[in-house]
Amino acid sequence: MDLQLRQYRDLLLKYLKPQWSLALFLLLLLLINMGLALLNPQMIRIFIDTISSGGAISTLISTALLFLVVAVLKQCVAVCEGYMAENLSQLATNHMRSELMLHCLQLDPAFHTSHTPGELIERIDGDVSTLGNFFSRFLVALFGNLLLILGVLILLYRIDWRVGLIVTTFCFICLIVLYRLRNLSANAWERERQASADLFGFIEERLAGTEDIRSSGGTLYMLRGLAEKTRQRVRMTQRAAIRSSVSWIIPPIFFAAGSAVALAMGVYLFREGSATLGTVYLIFGYTNLINDPLQEIVRQMRDLQQASGSIKRVLDLFKVHSTIQDGKQNLPDGPLSIVFDDVSFAYAQDVPVLKHISFSQPAGTVMGLLGRTGSGKSTITKLLTRLYDPQQGAIRVGSNDLCTLQLASLRSSIGMVTQDVQILHATVRDNLTLFDTNIPDGKIVQALEELGLAQWYESLPEGLDTVLAPGGSGLSAGEAQLISFARVFLKDPRIVILDEASSRLDPATERRLEHAVDRLMESRTGIIIAHRLATVLHADTILILEDGSRCEYGKREELARNPDSRFAHLLRTGLEEVMI
């Protein structure tokens, strides 16, 4: 079995296995439908032969009634079959969607910076949707229709072996041609899927930046870009459709020739006197009947070609793995110390961002982190949360090497507020608890009050059930930042990172928040990245970065007392000097 067929088989087994009973039931319905289809020509033969031999009228009536019953039954089975197939398709594709979604969420930030959300949406939903038929029908239809062809061929052999042999030969040629052409348009469909993903990526990015695009007058430019992307997709779809049409045009031509030869044989048998008129119709009826399953197999092969582009893209996505390996250890109880031991890191090769950074922050103390824009402050927090691993040196939390810790345990112990707050299109409650249903409403309201958001909370039309607008568009930047603070309060983490967390608050709100932050930091280890000196004046230690290197690290009070220290210099001159 070649690699591609093995991949198809593995994928089918993986996602159909949990639904095996449904798949079997679907197969049963298909077989019933086919059995009923085989009955039709027999009834018409009886009809024709009864008329031509002047048989009893009662035979004609009962045959006609049976014909009607079979027709109604066939429709009922077809409806059930459609329902079951849709069910199976949705169950299998939803399973795949959630696995892909989880997989994407676990991939490195570097992967997400090189793929737009729109492109990933198209892969998680668009590509997977094209596999619905593959999961629900392909195997069942292929098996069932091959069985129907076999059944018809046996019946034809029973009528006359020569007719059977002719139709068998043509069927065989058709199936071989179909098998050979199965990959003809696979690459073209893969390019079509990529063009579609590019289009979605483009739309998503432009819609996300709608305010900037409109205010800078870039709407027409954006539309030109959209037209080019849609043109590209149309071109790819046309190419793929034309290539795949070849595979479904050729087999029916072969088969039409086979039907004509089989019919000619029937006529010959009739003239020879070895077949009745009804039997000639039976040959005609059965030969025609083979056309349906063959067409269905052609349709399935065509869908498979279309699906194979998506299958390849889905499998390629599954093959991308995070470079961050999960550890096994849990964090110890109590406050956690943070140690950076000669840590060096670069996002891209040969562009060092952090150079030989060392510091040892005792458990339960707060570090103020200062440095110019781009000096590597946020990168320190990204290493601490293991979004990236350093190329050199070691990071320890609570005396454990970061690489040995369970990622879930580490990340659930860290609460972070950044400038870039993600507000979800969900209720206020879900936005604050991030879907943790164990947090009682009383605790949520208390956190909002402590952060000075009581008035805002009271103005909400449906309280905690009020749904926030997508992207937090109904909130001011400051309110969004306060919500992010409230999330950390409710998460109750053991390490708190505030990355320029109060940058969007006015001085009055920031002062109000100060008290709450002090309380939050009590008996927790904290890192406060700030642009304003006032924000780090309560910190226990100070780390100053300069161009990715440690410029100064020590106890705040000692540094403040030492007139030669950089920190004391900053206190005298004001922080602006390090920031510009």
Ligand SMILES: Nc1ncnc2c1ncn2[C@@H]1O[C@H](COP(=O)(O)OP(=O)(O)OP(=O)(O)O)[C@@H](O)[C@H]1O
């Ligand atoms: N995902 C990334 N890929 C490549 N380079 C990055 C990435 N994130 C940050 N950088 C680069 O790393 C350097 C340090 O960035 P970092 O965000 O840590 O600085 P910072 O001190 O926090 O700056 P700011 O005060 O502006 O937030 C910068 O030169 C930045 O361009």
